[in-house]
Amino acid sequence: MQEILFETELNKIQEYEKLLEGYYPTQQDKYNALDLIDWDFKEFQTQYLSHKFHSYPARFIPQIPKTFIKLFTDEDDIIIDPFCGCGTTIVEAFLNGRDSIGNDFNPLACLITKVKAQLISEGDLNLLAKKLMELKRYVDSDHRRPEYFKKLPKRNISNLFNRDMINELCLIKEGLEELKAHHEIYDLGLVALSATIWSIIESENGVDIFVNFYKKISNMADIIKEMRSIVKKQPKAKVLHGDARFLEIDSNISNLIVTSPPYVNALDYYRVHMYNMLWLGMDYNGFRRHEIGGHSHFITNRFRLLSEYLADMLRSMIEMNRVLRKGGICVIAIGNSSLEYELIESYKHFLAFAPYLNFKTVKTIFRNIDTTRKYTSRDIGKIDDEYIIVLEKTNDININSRDDGFVEEIVTRQMREFEQKVQKSPGSSLRGKRVSEKRLKQNSGRIAEAIRLIPQDIKIKG
Numbered sequence: 282m283q284e285i286l287f288e289t290e291l292n293k294i295q296e297y298e299k300l301l302e303g304y305y306p307t308q309q310d311k312y313n314a315l316d317l318i319d320w321d322f323k324e325f326q327t328q329y330l331s332h333k334f335h336s337y338p339a340r341f342i343p344q345i346p347k348t349f350i351k352l353f354t355d356e357d358d359i360i361i362d363p364f365c366g367c368g369t370t371i372v373e374a375f376l377n378g379r380d381s382i383g384n385d386f387n388p389l390a391c392l393i394t395k396v397k398a399q400l401i402s403e404g405d406l407n408l409l410a411k412k413l414m415e416l417k418r419y420v421d422s423d424h425r426r427p428e429y430f431k432k433l434p435k436r437n438i439s440n441l442f443n444r445d446m447i448n449e450l451c452l453i454k455e456g457l458e459e460l461k462a463h464h465e466i467y468d469l470g471l472v473a474l475s476a477t478i479w480s481i482i483e484s485e486n487g488v489d490i491f492v493n494f495y496k497k498i499s500n501m502a503d504i505i506k507e508m509r510s511i512v513k514k515q516p517k518a519k520v521l522h523g524d525a526r527f528l529e530i531d532s533n534i535s536n537l538i539v540t541s542p543p544y545v546n547a548l549d550y551y552r553v554h555m556y557n558m559l560w561l562g563m564d565y566n567g568f569r570r571h572e573i574g575g576h577s578h579f580i581t582n583r584f585r586l587l588s589e590y591l592a593d594m595l596r597s598m599i600e601m602n603r604v605l606r607k608g609g610i611c612v613i614a615i616g617n618s619s620l621e622y623e624l625i626e627s628y629k630h631f632l633a634f635a636p637y638l639n640f641k642t643v644k645t646i647f648r649n650i651d652t653t654r655k656y657t658s659r660d661i662g663k664i665d666d667e668y669i670i671v672l673e674k675t676n677d678i679n680i681n682s683r684d685d686g687f688v689e690e691i692v693t694r695q696m697r698e699f700e701q702k703v704q705k706s707p708g709s710s711l712r713g714k715r716v717s718e719k720r721l722k723q724n725s726g727r728i729a730e731a732i733r734l735i736p737q738d739i740k741i742k743g
């Protein structure tokens with residue numbers, strides 16, 4: 282039975298690979314090929330090679346970017362991901378021999394992406410191995426108590442870092458600083474340190490810090506060696522620490538964007554990564570100010586988060602149009618969210634933006650997400666489905682992403698449609714909760730207020 286199952290899985294994978302290698306003379310043939318794919322990718326390995334370096338919330342599976350890269354680009358194309366997170370698209374571009382540009386406002390995301398898409402030389406890896414042995418002696422013999430982080434931000438998990446742990450992490454960090462001149466291995470060391478901090482936060486029974494750090498580096502070094510045998514000619518992977526609403530990327534340079542933007546009211550990435558960023562000396566407050574989809578504000582009227590989010594995403598899509606060439610493809614993967622018991626179908630809003638931005642909708646693909654994966658949020662629960670919208674750029678647009686007038690007009694239309702939908706059938710996302718009619722009626726008033734406040738809420742902050 283096991284063997285039969287194994288064989289079917291193998292067949293599925295082989296079929297998929299064959300489909301990607303096929304010859305498709307026209308763009309329409311390529312679009313048709315998308316219909317032959319089982320987008321749930323249930324039997325597929327989704328964590329391989331450098332995808333394994335560091336965990337990251339709400340990342341998408343590598344098969345999404347891989348499919349579009351293989352079907353729609355050639356080796357001399359540039360692939361862009363304006364919300365690259367831990368670099369899934371960038372790694373896939375790298376593994377498939379394409380240059381790429383990743384962008385994210387989270388400095389930790391940028392660091393992880395950079396490290397995942399580079400092949401460190403054997404010489405540098407040996408230097409790092411030597412440093413690790415030195416570092417081990419250093420950690421074993423040093424009993425100072427530097428307590429650099431006496432003032433950890435007040436959150437429950439600050440209790441996780443006791444004095445000994447703080448000491449050990451500081452010693453590792455100090456040791457790494459001596460490698461700063463060798464920036465590739467220095468960055469790799471920082472990613473391993475950040476992954477170790479993540480293990481501490483996630484672990485219930487404590488972690489042997491140095492052993493964990495050492496293992497992470499050894500695994501990463503082995504993976505880099507393996508990748509060296511796969512990637513013969515190293516493509517360029519540029520990583521920008523920037524705002525997706527104002528990309529520092531030239532116009533008309535790419536044939537393909539594959540991205541998964543933040544969700545509204547789902548995750549505050551700056552909170553998730555606060556400790557990692559703190560240890561790595563990164564500015565998490567700067568990121569907090571520019572993070573799209575965060576929900577630490579507008580506490581009394583959550584629908585204001587929606588208009589703010591739609592404005593941010595509209596600005597980002599204006600930028601996506603600008604960096605793409607005419608005929609280029611823009612692929613956006615996004616799931617539904619929920620606000621005050623109302624369903625937010627973000628992909629429908631993006632599809633409604635498309636015609637204003639000279640994007641033609643090619644297709645919308647629905648996929649189930651493997652619910653065993655950690656992909657949850659306190660506010661919206663488990664995210665178990667995802668929509669992939671495929672848009673084609675038909676022309677340039679003469680609109681700047683800072684154009685508040687345009688953004689206000691389009692967001693107001695979308696919010697009015699949302700208001701009508703909620704009036705017609707309130708409580709579209711109750712998720713098993715019993716909510717009074719009176720409570721749901723309040724939502725209409727809140728949405729009306731959010732619409733009134735659009736001119737001020739869509740303004741760029743900070």
Ligand SMILES: C[S@@+](CC[C@H](N)C(=O)[O-])C[C@H]1O[C@@H](n2cnc3c(N)ncnc32)[C@H](O)[C@@H]1O
Pocket residue numbers: 337338339340341342363364365366367368369370384385386387390523524525526540541542543544550571572573574
């Ligand atoms: C859903 S995640 C992307 C995950 C990515 N596809 C991956 O596989 O790792 C959304 C990303 O948007 C980033 N982000 C939030 N606000 C941003 C902004 N204003 N500009 C650029 N990136 C932003 C977050 O830091 C997060 O990494």
